[in-house]
Amino acid sequence: MKETATIIHSSEERKLIRNAYRRLLRSIKAPLNKEDAVNIRKAYDLAVEAHAKQKRKSGEPYILHPIEVARICVAEIGLGPTAIVCALLHDVVEDTEVGLEEIEDQFGIKIAKIVDGLTKLDGSNNADSAQAENFKKVLSTLVEDVRVVLIKMADRLHNMRTLGHVPPHKQLKVAAETSYIYAPLAHRLGLYQIKTEFEDLCMKITDSETYRKIEKKLKSSEKARKRYINEFMAPIVKGLDDTEIIFRFTGRPKSIYSISNKIKTKQVDFEEIYDLFAVRIIIDVPPKMEKPICWQVYSIITDYYQPIPERLKDWITVPKSNGYESLHTTVIGPKGRYVEVQIRSERMDEIAEKGFAAHWKYKGVQSSDDVYDDWLHGIREILEDQGADAIEFINDFKTNLFQEEVYVYTPKGDMKVMPKGATALDFAFSIHTDIGYHAKAIKVNNKLVPMGYKLENGDQLSVITSKNQKPNEGWIKWVITGKAKGKIRSAMNEERKKKGSLGKEALERKLRNLKLNFEENIDAFIRHFGYKVRVDLYYAIAQNEINLSDLKNFTIEKGKISFAEPDIEPKPTPSAPKRIRKKAVNGQSLLLINGESADQYDYSFATCCNPVQGDEVFAYLTATAGLKIHRTICPNAEHLAANYGYRIMKAEWASTSSREFVTELLISGIDDGPGVIERLSREVSDLGLDIRSFHIDGMQGYFEAKVSLLVNNKNQLNIAIRKLEQLSNVSRVKRNN
Secondary structure, three states: OEEEOOOOOOHHHHHHHHHHHHHHOOOOOOOHHHHHHHHHHHHHHHHHHHHEEEOOOOOOOOHHHHHHHHHHHHHOOOOOHHHHHHHHHHOHHHHHOOOHHHHHHHHHHHHHHHHHHOOOOOOOOOOOOHHHHHHHHHHHHOOOOHHHHHHHHHHHOOOOOOHHHHHHHHHHHHHHHHHHHHHHHHHOOOOOOHHHHHHHHHHHHHHHHHHHHHHHHHHHHHHHHHHHHHHHOOOOOOOOHOOOEEEEEEEEEEEHHHHHHHHHHHOOOHHOOOOOOEEEEEEOOOOOHHHHHHHOOOOHHHHOOOEEEHOOOOOOOOOOOOOOEEEEEEEHHHHEEEEEEEEEEHHHHHHHHHHHHHHHOOOOOOOOOOOOHHHHHHHHHHOOOOOOOHHHHHHHHHHHHHHOOEEOOOOOEEEEEEEOOOHHHHHHHOOOOOHHHHHHEEEOOEEOOOOOOOOOOOEEEEEEOOOOOOOOHHHHHHHHOHHHHHHHHHHHHHHHHHHHHHHHHHHOOOOOHOOOOOHHHHHHHHHHHOOOOHHHHHHHHHHHOHEEEEEEEOEEEEEEEOOOOOOOOOOOOOOHHHHHHOEEEOOOOOOOEEOEEHHEEEEEEEOOOOOOOOOOEEEOOOOOOOEEEEOOOOOHHHHHHHHHHHHHEEEEEEEOOOOEEEEEEEEEEEEEOOHHHHHHHHHHHHHHEEEEEEEEEEOOOOOEEEEEEEEEHHHHHHHHHHHOOOOOOEEEEEOOO
């Protein structure tokens, strides 16, 4: 966040800065050696001076930001003095006159490299997505020094916490980036608390209405929840006291984002979520005793409460791939309510809260393999795929940030952890690149399966290979992991290069006949035929998609070829929205785009989310179809704003109108006979709304209906939802997308 001004710190601001720095120093629990203490003070002084003329959007001195990022690094992630120095300096190269050479001179090459990793690209590379290019730069540092990404996490967390002074459409971009890449990455690095806060802060921006509703309900039920947790824990505490196990317990509600997700996926109301909160029992025992004591605690709990067998999750015997260890069970507590109980040691709890940093602190405590080695190896392999552009890289990288896992086995019984949704071919590539390349057939539990077979827990796989087998373009549809996609793409690029060499030879002959230099004229051919890179042009010539003997309408001047006009139009790129003259509604514009009347632009409403007047919306500048107006909670919003944030524009409703908007409702309930359709239709009709389409399915006493309506605004839509929910046989009404 680059925010500059020209005001030097006042005495009040200097006091604020000193207090923030003291708070940072108080958060450092481990004793500092002399060199670290000197470096931290030196970095602080340099940052204060470098950022002296800068302010944040809130009006605060900018230096408060790097100081707080450093504090988050040490207090909330568990990093050490090197990270504190780098966090204090993380914006100086990007935002001030201080250069990397100066950083290296004062602090050494290691700190300079980390600061360089934290510095954004200058935006002069003309990439399709500058955001993706910067993500790629930061993520590429993972395999060299993971502290770059961890400091970036702290930087993003503080920015999200202080986003209130930024315009709404810019908040949306930052939230989309955070949800798209930072929250999954926090999960993968075991930063549970940060991942949870990211998700809640993003939801507060993208779906503020739902966020506020759930937040209000959580606050109103807080006292009752505490009473229930104490009642639930009373017999368990007595049982644990009798064993003399040292323990502590906490009870807290699930995150607002998690509750919202459950409401959507389970299609239930807030009051019907059975595990609204979790009780965590944390034991203080030596590492060798962790596993038996956790199971002993489980036994004591189930002496008092009935467990639900299918809800038992043993991540102590088999930890998650991000190092998470805990024993989870769900039991039926007092008054028949379901309660999730998490049992773990103090060591497990610190790793669960602080992830990667805490994991390294305890490395070697247990005999299990390093949980990050395989993952980092996979990242290296994605980085080796030089053919992938930044957006492909980010998408491939995201598949390595999976939250749900499946456990499968090799023929020798070795366990492999794969992302949920991974296929048999993904498994082949995960064993070894050559096995993936030459996979001819794959058996699951001794039965042949298609290459695209989706893996299930407990599957045992064997891969049959052939030296004559090689990847083809269809394979990319059968895999989801970044490694497999990258390797298949690389193989295809190699194949294209081999075939393209014939096309290159043909083009060289053509240019020799015209007495033209190859290097001086190749770019003219690329532009003429609308390709981005040479390989694609050579391949098209080799495949006879381009016949060089048919070339016409070109001239040669001073050894350079030029064409009258391209046969193939290059793909359009968005620059600025096209201004047109569009008739306003009732003399007033319905929408404002960046504060101006939207009627001067070519715009339309996106069909993926069907906005209606009153929804929170944004404008997206497409390549060919003008501006598209999307809801902030559109299924496509996160991808668009995270990868193409420069195309996002502020959109807001300017006036009310009689214009009708299309929206679709999903209605479910009890199928109590042939009168269902008539009752639903009558209720809609009584509201004065028109039905565009109506589809209903009945199954074993239950119905689901899709009703497409024409409404004037969101208030009218909400009234329709409430009225339909009041029908005796209707259990749920929700807006589709």
